[in-house]
Amino acid sequence: MHLSATDYLLWITGPVLLMLTCAVALRRRLVPEFPVFFAYASYHLVRSAVLFLIYYRMTPAHYFYAYWIGQGVSILLGFAVIYELYCRVFQNYDAIQQFGGVAFAGIAILLLAAAVLSVGSAPGADAPGISKAVVLVERSVRGMQCGLLLFLFVLASRFGLSWENYLFGIALGFGVFASIELVAVAIRAHVGLTAATALSQVNAAAYGCATMIWLCYLLAPLSVPQNRSIIVPHNDLEKWNQALLRIFQR
Amino acid sequence: MITTIAIVTFAVLVLVTLGWALLRHHGPAPDLQTLDTYTKPVDLAAFRNLIDPSEEDYLRGHLPAGKFRSIQRQRMRAALEYVQRTAYNAALLMRVGEAARQSENAEIASAASALVNDALRLRMNAGLAILFLYARIALPGSRISVGRVTDVYESLTAGLLRLTRLQDPAAAPRISAAV
Numbered sequence: 001m002h003l004s005a006t007d008y009l010l011w012i013t014g015p016v017l018l019m020l021t022c023a024v025a026l027r028r029r030l031v032p033e034f035p036v037f038f039a040y041a042s043y044h045l046v047r048s049a050v051l052f053l054i055y056y057r058m059t060p061a062h063y064f065y066a067y068w069i070g071q072g073v074s075i076l077l078g079f080a081v082i083y084e085l086y087c088r089v090f091q092n093y094d095a096i097q098q099f100g101g102v103a104f105a106g107i108a109i110l111l112l113a114a115a116v117l118s119v120g121s122a123p124g125a126d127a128p129g130i131s132k133a134v135v136l137v138e139r140s141v142r143g144m145q146c147g148l149l150l151f152l153f154v155l156a157s158r159f160g161l162s163w164e165n166y167l168f169g170i171a172l173g174f175g176v177f178a179s180i181e182l183v184a185v186a187i188r189a190h191v192g193l194t195a196a197t198a199l200s201q202v203n204a205a206a207y208g209c210a211t212m213i214w215l216c217y218l219l220a221p222l223s224v225p226q227n228r229s230i231i232v233p234h235n236d237l238e239k240w241n242q243a244l245l246r247i248f249q250r
Numbered sequence: 251m252i253t254t255i256a257i258v259t260f261a262v263l264v265l266v267t268l269g270w271a272l273l274r275h276h277g278p279a280p281d282l283q284t285l286d287t288y289t290k291p292v293d294l295a296a297f298r299n300l301i302d303p304s305e306e307d308y309l310r311g312h313l314p315a316g317k318f319r320s321i322q323r324q325r326m327r328a329a330l331e332y333v334q335r336t337a338y339n340a341a342l343l344m345r346v347g348e349a350a351r352q353s354e355n356a357e358i359a360s361a362a363s364a365l366v367n368d369a370l371r372l373r374m375n376a377g378l379a380i381l382f383l384y385a386r387i388a389l390p391g392s393r394i395s396v397g398r399v400t401d402v403y404e405s406l407t408a409g410l411l412r413l414t415r416l417q418d419p420a421a422a423p424r425i426s427a428a429v
Contacts, residue, residue, distance in 0.1 A: 093366065093367060093370050094363075094367045096370065096374070118253060118257075139257070143257065143260070146260065146261060146264045147260075149264065149268075150263070150264045150267055153267050153268070153271045154267070157271070157274070158373075158377065159370060159373055159374065160340065160341035160344045160345070160369070160370070160373055161344075161370075162344070162345060162348045163275060168271075168275050172268055172271070172272060175264060175265075175267075175268045176265070176268060178264075179261040179262075179264040179265050179268070180261070180265075182257060182260070182261040182264075183257075183258050183261045183262075186253075186254050186257040186258055186261070187254065187258070189254065190251065190254040
């Protein structure tokens, strides 16, 4: 298959930005804070290089199998990163410290059930059997990732939780990538192989966009505690809670 | 076709949510100087009256059933508004507390941490209370109970006593009036 200049540019952009992301994470000693994310980024960096070599040195069949095996590992790591996000968002709050893991598990089960129910909709008629299965699995996976991230943002908002900057950047990048990829996979499932090249470029562009977001947030200056006197305000939480308590005591 | 449209709509919803979260994340955070411009006042006495069981029993005993249900619905809607306001104010206090958690003064940081957790508990219980009130709006004649949550509230008192000791005497009256 012949690759255009755009294909090469998109193929190279993601790994280059990812390499910079990993370098910044190492330099800022952020790896212990986001070990799974760092593993995910490193894995993709190595995978891109290996796939590039296989593409030029081996047969298309080798590339096909290498790509999809690698994609399977990538999907598992992607879910692990989202799990890490759930745990990190809630861990700063004693009242709901354990909630992250529970929420992740519960929402993942619900979304898995929804994904299984949506299997009835078959991909485009012109796609061969294995491609149909792959597109279907990919669509379900991206749908689950989008759903998990959507719930994470909604839960954080409902509880009024604040995000650390890095954490927000990782979730934002992942969300942008997963949702654009979901649109691309859904369209591919509908129209078949005719739009494969264009959608492949959309996929690469979305990935480049996500890596750019990660890099920007990792490069952003650390928030420094302000020198001005910070006062904890007096408040009526106790009274409000006592009043709320009376509702429950009816 | 319907599945494709549904999936694309869902993906767009996720992107819109991300955009909204982005704006919120980088939007101005309330500080103590401007806190009173963000908070919503809560008339605690009126709220207590609305959820007072004896008040409800009095109305139940002195009004025809239809009239009682109508009035009770209005009372629960008003109570709902108060609960939503307290949850909103608690979210603001959480953001102020988050900023104070970064203080180099360990005592303030600790008190701020307690404030954040207390406010978080309030938001969680306010969420439960909202569901409870909606149920009572739907069934105004019922005596629905979701059980006791006193354990949660007991920890609030201890945290608040500690916070009060740390407040700035000059700023306290204004802030107190605001929230």
